Amino acid sequence: MRVPPIIASLRFTTGLLTTLTIWFAAFTPLVRLGGGRKIIKAMNHGMIIDWLRQESAASMPMKLWFAGLCLLMGLLALNLITCTWRRFLPTLHDSSKKWLIFLIHLVFGLLVLCHGAGFFWGWRPSPIVAHSGETVALTNGRQLAIDHITFNDDPAILAKPRRQWTYHDFDYRHNSVQIHLVQNSTMIAAGRVATYEPLRHGSLQVTLLGFTTPGQGSQTPGVHLRITQAPLARPTIWLFHLMILLTFSYCIVTWRLAATDRRPTHKITENKEE
Amino acid sequence: MLIVIVALYIIVFLLTWLKKSSYSWMLLLTALLMQGWNLVNFTLQTHHLPVFTPAASLMLVAFILGLTTFFISMRTVTPLPGRRWAILLTIILLAAALLWPQAPPCFDYNHIYPYAVAFHVFRRLALAAALFATALFLSTFSLNVHKVKEAAIARHQGRTALLAATVFYLLSEDTGIIWCLNGWADVWRWTPGFIISSMVIMFLMLILHLPGGSLKNNSWYTILGLSCGPLMFIAQFYKP
Numbered sequence: 001m002r003v004p005p006i007i008a009s010l011r012f013t014t015g016l017l018t019t020l021t022i023w024f025a026a027f028t029p030l031v032r033l034g035g036g037r038k039i040i041k042a043m044n045h046g047m048i049i050d051w052l053r054q055e056s057a058a059s060m061p062m063k064l065w066f067a068g069l070c071l072l073m074g075l076l077a078l079n080l081i082t083c084t085w086r087r088f089l090p091t092l093h094d095s096s097k098k099w100l101i102f103l104i105h106l107v108f109g110l111l112v113l114c115h116g117a118g119f120f121w122g123w124r125p126s127p128i129v130a131h132s133g134e135t136v137a138l139t140n141g142r143q144l145a146i147d148h149i150t151f152n153d154d155p156a157i158l159a160k161p162r163r164q165w166t167y168h169d170f171d172y173r174h175n176s177v178q179i180h181l182v183q184n185s186t187m188i189a190a191g192r193v194a195t196y197e198p199l200r201h202g203s204l205q206v207t208l209l210g211f212t213t214p215g216q217g218s219q220t221p222g223v224h225l226r227i228t229q230a231p232l233a234r235p236t237i238w239l240f241h242l243m244i245l246l247t248f249s250y251c252i253v254t255w256r257l258a259a260t261d262r263r264p265t266h267k268i269t270e271n272k273e274e
Numbered sequence: 275m276l277i278v279i280v281a282l283y284i285i286v287f288l289l290t291w292l293k294k295s296s297y298s299w300m301l302l303l304t305a306l307l308m309q310g311w312n313l314v315n316f317t318l319q320t321h322h323l324p325v326f327t328p329a330a331s332l333m334l335v336a337f338i339l340g341l342t343t344f345f346i347s348m349r350t351v352t353p354l355p356g357r358r359w360a361i362l363l364t365i366i367l368l369a370a371a372l373l374w375p376q377a378p379p380c381f382d383y384n385h386i387y388p389y390a391v392a393f394h395v396f397r398r399l400a401l402a403a404a405l406f407a408t409a410l411f412l413s414t415f416s417l418n419v420h421k422v423k424e425a426a427i428a429r430h431q432g433r434t435a436l437l438a439a440t441v442f443y444l445l446s447e448d449t450g451i452i453w454c455l456n457g458w459a460d461v462w463r464w465t466p467g468f469i470i471s472s473m474v475i476m477f478l479m480l481i482l483h484l485p486g487g488s489l490k491n492n493s494w495y496t497i498l499g500l501s502c503g504p505l506m507f508i509a510q511f512y513k514p
Contacts, residue, residue, distance in 0.1 A: 010485045017480035024473035028466045043464035118461065163380050167321050172383040196387055196456045207459035226459040233461050237451060244444045251437040 008082035016076050023072060027065065034061050045126060048119040073112065080109050100250045107246060111239040114232050122203075123229035131215045131222040138227060140183070144206070146223065147178040151211060155221050158213045172196060177223045179206060193225070203231040276333070279308050280368045283340070287361045302344055302361075309337040322385035325394035328511050332371035336364045338402035343409075356428060359409035363503075367405075389453040396446035400439045401506050407435035408503035411496050426488075432499050433488035439502065440478045447471060470509050477505060 006012050031039050039062055043051050052063060088102040128136050128144065135145040152174045157165060172195035179199065180190035189201035198207040205228050212222040282305040289298035313334060316324045324330035343360040384390040410432035414425045450471075451461040462468060481498045488495060 010483060013483050014480060014485065017476055017483060021473055021476040021480060024469050024476060027469040031466065040465055044460075048464075115462070124460075162382060165381060165383075167381045169381075170383055172387070195383070196389075196453075198456055198459065205455075205459055207457070209458065228459040230460065233455060236461055237448070237455070240444070240448050240451065244441060244448055247437070247444060248441050251434065251441055254437075255434055 007079055008086045010083075012079055013076075013083070016072060016079060020069075020072050020076070023065070023069060030061050030065055034059060046124045047122060070116075073116065077109065077112065080105060084109075097250070097253055100246060100253060104243065104246045104250060107239055107243045111236065111243055114236045114239055118230060118232040118236060121232060125227060127209060127224060127226045129212055129222055129224050131218065132220055142181060142183045142188075142227075144225070144227060145180050145182065147180060149177045149220050149223055151175045151221050155214055155219065158211055158221055175211065177208060177225070179225075181206065181227070203233070204229050205233075275308060275312055276368065276372050279305050279312070280365060280372065282308070283361060283365045283368065287358065287365060290358050290361060299344075299348075302340065306337065306340050306344060309333065309340065313337060321381065323391055323395065325391065325398055326382075326385055327377050327380075329371045329374040329376060331394075331398055331510070332367050332374065335398050335402050335405070336367035336371065338399060339367065339405055340364045342402065342406050356406075356409035356411075356413035356432075359412040360406060363405050363409055387453070389449045389456065392449040393446050393453055396442050396449060397510060400442035400446060401503070401510060403435050403439035403442055404506045405503040407432045407439060408500045410435060411500035414496055429488040429496065429499075432496075433482075436478065436481060436499060436502060439506070440475075440482070443471075443474065443478065443506075447475070474506055474509050477502060 039059055042054070042056075042059060043062070045051070048066075051059070052066070084102065084105055088098065088105065091098050092102060123140065125139050128138075130136050130144070130146045132146055132149045135143055137143055153170050157169045160169075176192050176194035176197075178192055181188050181201075181204075189199060189204060189206065191199045193199045193206050193208045195208050195210070198205045207226045207228070209224040209226055212224055214221050282301050286298045286302045286305065289301070313324050313330075316330055316333075324334045339360060343357055343364070347357055410428050414428045414432070454463060455461050477498075481495070481502060484492065484495050484498065486492050486495070488499075
């Protein structure tokens, strides 16, 4: 199938990027029109595919926005593939700069693919609140048991808003929870979870979101936990590292204006530009 | 002390305008030392880096911009195009820091989490680089009239500053997604903050993909290039 030349043109790229910039800018006003924080909470509650399946008139503008975003990213992907095929690959032998540009675009494409696929592939049940000694049933036949909660700070600070905390009120490194995760009577993960120190077992992650005020008859606070499975989270992060490294390399390689580029500029004809 | 620093920068700006470079260097260095001392004091008193509150962040960005202008000017034989604009932008940032409503002292445990700190530091570095690019692009308007070759060089330097801003911004995104993954179990959240970050990245990509690039005397390239700094400023500091 022949792809129209416009799809592989830089003008199409800039048009798409302009549209995407405006599309992203439209998110905040749409959120305000659609009910504010409720919409954001619904979108972040579980997998995006579950949110899309919900029937709600209030979230229809956001769903249309999301569909538009997917369409624009799809067109950008098509533009990237055709540009790579027609413009980058034939000129790779020219210089190391061309190789860098090719690699940056290749890694960017893989990064967007990984990131996008991550919205639809994974497991993300609702967050749970639990206290020491409790066992919570999850989906997929899994159970989470809270073995022990360690809270070395004063539990009274949990009743105060976080913006009123002082330097000595809470040290995130000294408070944690000991858990174990079981699936169909088989232990699949066990260990300590602290703030910013999740427990990982392959792509499975148990994250401590925070502490809650102590339950009735107890001095020890409860915990707010999230269990997720995101197979593409780590590859996305590694691709991001690689893209930054390549962009930095390109910045260094093209730092100096080449001697041939220092002559006064002249009007470039249409044919030369394409 | 901030008022004294602003006054010093105004004098530096006037001396640069009058082409009295030797005096302006000494005053610029003095202003930078005072700014540095101010920021170190802030860090010691609050137990966190000056990247979390708007006023402190503006002071830090002004310091980085002033430092960049100083060191790059020292390395170039010919006067750095855009030096006056960079100093003017530094004055604007310091004035904004002076006039910004002071937030009550607040400590959050994010302020000592390395990835959260790195996220904010890289954001401020990106803003400083983008504003330096703004200064360079602004200088091309006057250079285009009589010094076409110098204007092309200034546009290329602006483009390089934008690339540096892109690298810093991507680093902030990188550390941000690790922070998000460790704190909220996901590399992405559908919130205005994340979407606005993506918008800034799209805008940077747009400038870097304009047909003809920095070599062509393209007013669109110059206008979009210089607007990246203000856009990043609004994205980081405007809270509706």
